[in-house]
Amino acid sequence: MTTRRGDGPEFAELKPPLSKDEALAEANRCLYCYDAPCTRACPTHIDVPAFIKKIASGNLRGSGKKILEANILGFSCARVCPTEELCEGACVLNDLHGHKPIAIGKLQRYATDPIVLEKGGRPLFSAPDNKNGRSVGIVGAGPSGFGCAAELCQRGYDVTIYEAADKPGGLNTYGVADYKLSQQAGLAEVEWVQQLGAKLVLNTRVGEDVSFDELAEKHDAVFVGVGLGPVPALGIPGEDLDGSQDVLEFIAELKSKPKAECSLAGKTVAVLGGGNTAIDGVTQSTRLGAEKVYLVYRRGAGEMGAYEHEVELAKLDGVEFVYWAQPVEIAGNGKVQTLRCARTRVDGGKLVVDEGDTFELAVDRVFRATGQAKLRDFFKSAGIDVDAKGRPVADEDGKTSRDGVWTGGDCRNGGKEVVNAVAEGKTAAIAIDRALSA
Amino acid sequence: MADLKTNTAGIESPNPFWLASAPPTNTGDQVMRAFDAGWGGAVWKTLGEPIVNTWSRYSAIDYNGMKMIGLNNIELITDRPLEVNLKEIVEVKKRYPKNALIVSLMVESKRETWHEIVKKACDAGADGLELNFGCPHGMSERGMGAAVGQVPDYTCQITEWVKEASTVPVLVKLTPNITDVRYAARAAKKGGGDGVSLINTINSITGIDLDTFAPRPTVAGKSSHGGYCGPAVKPIALNMIAEISRDPETYGLPISGIGGISTWRDAAEFMLLGASTVQVCTAVMHYGFRIVEDMIDGLSNFLDEKDMTLAELIGASVKRVDDWKNLDLNYVVNASINQDKCIGCGLCYTACNDGAHQAIGAKRGDNGRTDVWVIEENCVGCNLCSLVCPVDNCISMKQIPTDADPCTWTEHTGGSGKLAPRPQDDQHRVTERMNRS
Numbered sequence: 001m002t003t004r005r006g007d008g009p010e011f012a013e014l015k016p017p018l019s020k021d022e023a024l025a026e027a028n029r030c031l032y033c034y035d036a037p038c039t040r041a042c043p044t045h046i047d048v049p050a051f052i053k054k055i056a057s058g059n060l061r062g063s064g065k066k067i068l069e070a071n072i073l074g075f076s077c078a079r080v081c082p083t084e085e086l087c088e089g090a091c092v093l094n095d096l097h098g099h100k101p102i103a104i105g106k107l108q109r110y111a112t113d114p115i116v117l118e119k120g121g122r123p124l125f126s127a128p129d130n131k132n133g134r135s136v137g138i139v140g141a142g143p144s145g146f147g148c149a150a151e152l153c154q155r156g157y158d159v160t161i162y163e164a165a166d167k168p169g170g171l172n173t174y175g176v177a178d179y180k181l182s183q184q185a186g187l188a189e190v191e192w193v194q195q196l197g198a199k200l201v202l203n204t205r206v207g208e209d210v211s212f213d214e215l216a217e218k219h220d221a222v223f224v225g226v227g228l229g230p231v232p233a234l235g236i237p238g239e240d241l242d243g244s245q246d247v248l249e250f251i252a253e254l255k256s257k258p259k260a261e262c263s264l265a266g267k268t269v270a271v272l273g274g275g276n277t278a279i280d281g282v283t284q285s286t287r288l289g290a291e292k293v294y295l296v297y298r299r300g301a302g303e304m305g306a307y308e309h310e311v312e313l314a315k316l317d318g319v320e321f322v323y324w325a326q327p328v329e330i331a332g333n334g335k336v337q338t339l340r341c342a343r344t345r346v347d348g349g350k351l352v353v354d355e356g357d358t359f360e361l362a363v364d365r366v367f368r369a370t371g372q373a374k375l376r377d378f379f380k381s382a383g384i385d386v387d388a389k390g391r392p393v394a395d396e397d398g399k400t401s402r403d404g405v406w407t408g409g410d411c412r413n414g415g416k417e418v419v420n421a422v423a424e425g426k427t428a429a430i431a432i433d434r435a436l437s438a
Numbered sequence: 439m440a441d442l443k444t445n446t447a448g449i450e451s452p453n454p455f456w457l458a459s460a461p462p463t464n465t466g467d468q469v470m471r472a473f474d475a476g477w478g479g480a481v482w483k484t485l486g487e488p489i490v491n492t493w494s495r496y497s498a499i500d501y502n503g504m505k506m507i508g509l510n511n512i513e514l515i516t517d518r519p520l521e522v523n524l525k526e527i528v529e530v531k532k533r534y535p536k537n538a539l540i541v542s543l544m545v546e547s548k549r550e551t552w553h554e555i556v557k558k559a560c561d562a563g564a565d566g567l568e569l570n571f572g573c574p575h576g577m578s579e580r581g582m583g584a585a586v587g588q589v590p591d592y593t594c595q596i597t598e599w600v601k602e603a604s605t606v607p608v609l610v611k612l613t614p615n616i617t618d619v620r621y622a623a624r625a626a627k628k629g630g631g632d633g634v635s636l637i638n639t640i641n642s643i644t645g646i647d648l649d650t651f652a653p654r655p656t657v658a659g660k661s662s663h664g665g666y667c668g669p670a671v672k673p674i675a676l677n678m679i680a681e682i683s684r685d686p687e688t689y690g691l692p693i694s695g696i697g698g699i700s701t702w703r704d705a706a707e708f709m710l711l712g713a714s715t716v717q718v719c720t721a722v723m724h725y726g727f728r729i730v731e732d733m734i735d736g737l738s739n740f741l742d743e744k745d746m747t748l749a750e751l752i753g754a755s756v757k758r759v760d761d762w763k764n765l766d767l768n769y770v771v772n773a774s775i776n777q778d779k780c781i782g783c784g785l786c787y788t789a790c791n792d793g794a795h796q797a798i799g800a801k802r803g804d805n806g807r808t809d810v811w812v813i814e815e816n817c818v819g820c821n822l823c824s825l826v827c828p829v830d831n832c833i834s835m836k837q838i839p840t841d842a843d844p845c846t847w848t849e850h851t852g853g854s855g856k857l858a859p860r861p862q863d864d865q866h867r868v869t870e871r872m873n874r875s
Contacts (some may be wrong), residue, residue, distance in 0.1 A: 031785060032785070033782075035800070036783055037782065091781050092783045093781070
């Protein structure tokens with residue numbers, strides 16, 4: 001295939017919106033299951049058959065409300081959720097020969113788009129006029145933070161969200177593959193949630209610009225949804241060369257800048273890692289026009305953490321998968337020119353790197369997607385106990401070892417989906433309300 | 439290939455598929471194209487005094503994404519000059535001598551007027567006449583159509599007038615907008631009608647536009663009740679045909695069946711209840727004349743498979759339609775769920791639990807699915823679970839042998855029959871729920 005990429009249309013949405021006719025036909029296919037498995041599979045337990053029936057009956061506002069009252073970020077989740085693994089994967093129609101599961105994600109988008117994108121009209125959700133006089137500080141304006149904030153605002157709390165970056169949204173703004181959710185759409189959702197009245201303090205890193213203790217003093221409770229840190233350097237020679245980068249930095253750039261400024265036309269790219277973020281790295285590299293894209297993974301296809309449907313997407317993009325390869329050196333004259341890898345194998349259940357058996361890939365860029373760092377130091381300095389993996393110790397509601405402090409999202413679960421983060425934020429909010437009302 | 443030649447009241451046709459008198463038979467051009475496509479006969483759009491139509495005329499019911507399961511119209515009889523229609527009838531009959539060409543008629547209730555138009559239709563070469571005593575809208579306000587069909591005496595009287603003048607067989611088209619269609623059929627027979635055709639359309643308002651509050655089809659913000667037809671009306675038509683077929687007074691009266699026929703399967707069902715020909719409109723208005731190809735092919739294959747002639751098919755189910763009091767109360771069936779096919783949607787549970795007899799249990803299975811099972815002591819064999827189940831042959835109704843002899847209501851109340859034991863309404867389930875609340 002010789003199609004040149006990177007000039008725009010490739011970043012078209014992977015799952016385009018449904019027309020009215022398509023949505024009605026799809027909604028009418030839903031069986032309306034009893035104790036529906038799709039609802040059980042959703043971390044926020046959206047009543048899927050109910051919202052779909054409402055689409056079929058023409059009650060679109062009721063449908064959107066059904067979704068958003070369970071999951072305040074139902075708009076972005078409709079786009080970024082791995083529905084194949086969650087609701088759609090659980091659809092009973094998968095077991096009915098000749099049938100495809102209901103396109104729940106697309107229907108969810110059909111119901112939530114008009115509410116989130118179309119300004120004006122009667123607001124679906126609102127904070128009560130009379131506040132309850134209590135305040136909660138939220139660290140991190142990502143999905144878990146907004147999940148928590150939305151619930152608390154509706155319960156009458158005064159909520160302030162502290163965010164280190166200059167834009168809110170967390171990974172929805174900076175980290176989700178652009179063909180799933182554009183930065184513009186992510187920010188539109190944030191703006192919509194903001195109608196509930198949470199105060200947003202941007203460019204403020206807790207622990208640096210303001211101390212954690214100060215926050216704990218100021219608010220009746222604190223929710224920490226700081227996510228994860230950057231992808232750490234591998235500790236191999238050449239990582240400081242121009243063209244070697246944390247994949248999240250690369251994705252944040254391409255989501256924030258005009259695509260032309262991020263073009264990879266004619267370039268060869270290697271993305272290191274085997275998870276879903278590595279897939280985001282390769283698929284977006286091809287869309288930015290890269291001539292050749294490798295995914296370099298130290299184990300085999302069967303061990304990859306990425307979802308099957310994500311891997312399939314990368315294969316359709318013509319990505320070359322280099323398995324059983326451990327990067328050992330990046331070399332080049334000021335900028336990246338080659339990536340040298342040692343071959344690996346499993347011996348006695350352990351991964352063995354054969355340093356003597358290496359090969360080189362000629363590349364212009366190396367993006368590492370080998371796992372984000374846990375923010376162990378942040379939690380420690382905030383006086384919150386962490387486990388061996390560097391995650392805050394917390395009970396099922398997200399309550400940490402420090403009194404009055406709850407947590408949720410990637411920082412707590414080690415890195416899951418947006419929908420998990422929203423669910424954890426909401427759960428914590430309910431627990432906070434319970435604790436403060438006691 | 440099975441022989442599909444048939445005959446209704448002396449009107450011969452190469453196959454039983456006729457176009458009903460409706461927009462598809464409005465012009466000679468349409469009728470000729472239909473015959474080319476394979477239609478065995480056509481009932482010309484009703485002739486009468488010229489009328490004027492509204493512009494917006496049809497509206498439909500869509501269901502779950504399926505378009506036009508029911509169609510409604512407020513169109514009147516032909517709006518073309520009588521002479522033009524007659525000239526085209528002559529022409530079509532000349533070119534298609536083997537196809538059945540029936541002319542539908544409706545004029546004011548005067549003997550001379552009927553005589554006049556009957557003669558013209560016969561002279562034009564019609565193989566038969568169909569008296570439109572069924573049109574429920576517009577014309578009925580002027581004392582024609584359903585206004586005649588709803589009064590057996592009028593039906594009889596006008597049929598007599600027509601028979602005085604007609605040289606060809608006469609079918610009387612009956613309206614379903616009546617409490618007991620047998621009276622209309624008896625009147626048609628009494629007046630000398632050679633057969634009946636039914637059903638005409640049903641009085642209906644298809645819906646209201648929720649933005650404008652205007653009923654559909656909307657004519658300058660208002661509407662009028664129209665005639666309902668299409669797949670949705672089929673069960674009503676089948677019942678009315680069965681009623682006439684098994685009425686001792688009209689037994690054997692030739693019937694041309696009408697009402698929601700879209701496929702050869704529908705046609706076969708009408709024929710099993712006694713129709714010797716069937717008439718189609720909505721399906722053609724939806725998909726065009728071409729649908730007759732599969733109707734012919736499908737019916738022929740079906741007869742070959744059953745090793746039956748068309749004559750053997752016609753009326754074969756009439757004796758199986760009976761009064762409720764003659765049904766066997768000791769015929770016991772229970773639901774049976776094929777667990778290998780079950781996909782765990784739980785629809786049978788929720789339908790039975792809320793809408794029937796609480797005879798299906800459900801719980802979350804180990805594999806994350808909903809497991810369901812039949813509670814046999816509660817099952818009354820109502821069929822509902824098998825009707826809602828989305829999987830073919832997953833829930834079937836199995837006959838449960840009993841020691842009891844068959845027993846009808848008549849026998850039971852007459853003291854000659856003995857009822858087999860049946861599920862008792864277990865009061866304790868009700869009290870248990872009441873105790874809980």
